[in-house]
Amino acid sequence: MHRFRERACLNPNNITVRTAPRDRRRAIVSMGGVTVQAAIGRSGTTAFKREGDGATPITSMRVLYGFARGERVRLPPTALPMRHIRSDMLWCDQPDHPAYNSLVKAPFRPSHEEMMRADGLYDICLVLDWNITSRRRYRGSAIFFHLIKPGYQPTAGCIAVGLADMKRLIRFMRKGTVVRVL
Known part of the structure; x- marks a missing residue:
């Protein structure tokens, strides 16, 4: 029985993100028996996510794959598909562009985020399936699971x-791990 409980605690299919009791821009992240602090969107959470609202969507999102800056961070073993970040990697966040909410290559004129950030936030960056598999304009882009700013400053979502x-x-x-934001 003890071994069963131990395996159940390390369920790789579920990560729960709960808003912290005293600050809607912070959260408690739990996976199996591991619980850690996190930052979420500057506007807290929302069930009605829109591009630029600064909120983290209340939903369940699958982890699709990740990015890492191998020259800056050494990854532990993981079953998650990981890509090495290059300087020409960008993420389109312009809602009226056909490449909205997807990886694009520089040079790219429409609005975008650089994946190779100087501040290190994307040194490990996991792509969550928010508005990717079923993409809709203005529903929000680039909902990632990434590294924290000093002092647990809020994110853009x-x-x-x-x-x-x-x-x-x-x-x-692994690919398909579910991140549930409550």
Whole structure:
């Protein structure tokens, strides 16, 4: 029985993100027996996500794959498909563009985010299936699970954790792991 409970606690299919009790821009992330602090959107959470609202969507999202800056961060073993970040990688966040909410290559004129950030937030960056598989304009782009800013500053809508915490969690993650924001 003890072994069964231990395996159930390390269920790689579920990560739960709950808003922190005293600050709607912070969260508690739980996966199996691991619980860590996180930052979420500057506007807290929402059931009606829109591009640029600064909120983290209340929903269940599958982890699709991840990016890593191999020259800056050493990844622990993971079953999650990971790509090496290059300087020409961008993420389109312009709602009226056909490449909205997808990886694009520089040079790219429409509005976008650089994946190779100087601040290190995307040194490990996991892509969540928010508005990707069934893409709709203005529903929000680039909902990632990435690294935290100092002081757990809020994100633009993503979920962010510390490097050590990301390394603990990513060991048990795989494509299809579900991230539930409550």
